[in-house]
Amino acid sequence: MVTPGVVAAHLRVGSAPSAVVLNAIRVGAPAFREQITGMTGLSAATVNRQITALVESGLVDERPDLLDSRGVGRPKIPLTLDRDRYCVAGLHIGARRTALVIADIGGRLLYSHAVRTQEGRDEDGAAAVERLCRGLAELAGRFSGRQVLWAGAAVGGVVDPASGTVTHPILHWSQVPLGEILCRHLPVPVSVAEHVQAMAAAELLLDGQIAPAGAGLFFYARETVGMALILDDEIYQPVHGPGSIAGLPVAPGVLAESPIAPLQSVIGTAARKAAAARLGVPDDAGVLADERARVLGEAVALMRDVINPDAIIVAGEAFGAHPRGLAPVQAAFDAASSLDWPLEIVPTKFGLHVPDSAPVAVALAALYGDPLAVIRDC
Template sequence: MGPSAGVVPAALRVGTSPAAVVFARVRGGGPVTRDVLVESANLSAATVNRQVHALLEAGLVVERPDLVDGGGIGRPKVPLTLNHDGLAVAAMHIGARRTLLAIADLSGRTVHSHAVRTPTGAADAAVAELAGALAELVGRFSGRRFLWAGVAVGGDVDETTGTVDHPILGWRGAPVGAIVGATLGLPVSVCEHVQAMAAAELVLAPSLSAGRSSMYWYARETVGMALTLDGQVHVPSTGAGTVAHVPVQAPHFADVPGPVGLQQVIGSAALEAAATRTGFAPSSSTLLDERARALGEAIAAIGDAINPDTIIVAGDAFADHPRGLAPVQAAFDAARHLPHRLELTPTQFGLSVQEAAAVVVAASVIYADPLLALAG
């Protein structure tokens, strides 16, 4: 029996239960044998065998006798892999202008994705249209059993009810989780998108250490920040915080003299307004340099207070400068007050960061405790 449809808060963390640890090792290292799992998972052979048996029974993991090394000495050891072809999750990233729809297997690998224009107008109708588009995409993969749906979205997200306030889209109390869950007939998790992006780096990108602290910044049409501490994305009970108001000096983006909020230098509309006001082209070095400096100084101000081990950045505001991340790094270095140097690290997902955010929301509860997730 699988989980029933409904809204379930995303689990933006590295799973620590024995089942989660074994599942993660198979997900990251398969095909893998039981004896290798015992060594890599730091669990007893008996514990690993119990978890493997339960994961096989749940259909999350499959044995691959066709991959047995026939030339080995002693009893053959049957490798294990994820059930890549039989199971899937459905994911959606709702952006201010476009929405990304994706289907992924349990490794987090995207099987298919495409973008549609985010509908304008009444929230319920817009969400229903997007949910219908995702359901149509799910229907193309009728040979797979879908376990979960996930939605990453900007604005203020109530992860318990799946409702969203999105000022840019004009949504207030939009029942995103209820509509998507009912349309797809699946359990659904809804998460603030910058927190989801931070979780993707933590859960889908194996090179990052779960024990480190990191600060994640995203800047495209909006700007946001999330924190990861000890293998878990910090999700306040009152919702995500904001860095949109952080004061920066950006005179070409200001209507009046003095500092402006960071959000006022982020996004295509801000660039167009500054270009109209000043006569510079939106792609001019004058405006892009000023935006890069504002970003670097804002990150330094927050970074000095938090002092994370890693700072990860993503979004067009970081990537679109002709000299890449260098001017943001230079401004960050100049504004930083702590003695040790810290390199700003680009996201490992590049242009696919929104896709990764949506997929990790759809898979996060399964990753955190796969057997409990599927028990319903």
């Protein structure tokens, strides 16, 4: 039974019949029953049973107003998600900025608001989380016409998904009970996930695919770096938490004074400013942008050679800041990879909004996994 409290997020595409049908309606709306049967491979009887239950639960709408009256024969009623009855709430906690978001059950952002993660050096982790969660609850209160089904949080550092506690070295947080505090302010089920895994989950769950397949590598770089694996229809979540690529050795060129440096130490703002001062050039000088693109391309190529994924998705300001976009990153990647088949690096479909989409994916994961159970027990 789903009750208010911390629930470990399982970031995967649901396989239960109700989940498969809900996803088909979400992706194909407005969709007809025959279409859904073809999209899912389920029997017509199973599809009809699931649709009836989803309509009764308030997740799906029958939309006779969308009928084309010019058709011949008995009209077939289109189906869409009911985007007005429910919503989810979320926090993406970054090192500097936290996004407070509300989204509908299709993952569409209804509202997003950015605040400082910490207000001054005197605010400790628990106090910061109390303030952030209180702000999210106040924001959710503005949507009183909708029922909040779930709350999700995406945060860097080390996350215990079962308890929702967070240790964040950059913020100097140690075992901060984020999940417990969030549940106290929003008395609904709460899930907390590591933020790069959560961003990868947005690509998987909110992208509009029916049957994702293959292995994908999701690579994030801004002030911090991280990587997640998408394996067919699931984000790989190791028992002891995700590994780290922050210390991946790279050749930084002009971005550092040493010939080899940890990846995370050379891609952020501080490294760029320090390099600009050493070289006597502006922060946005082309040489700095070129070097960062090269470093990122070579780092992604190294991980590609180890994992050999079918697809690579990148996100974060460090990838998008070069005046020529991903082209220099791709060129460095192509030159550095030792595998002999070409692979195109593609940007996240969420652009600059991928951090906002991350907690939405965490909050919707349970609904997309077993929608009828979530509604029954909420």
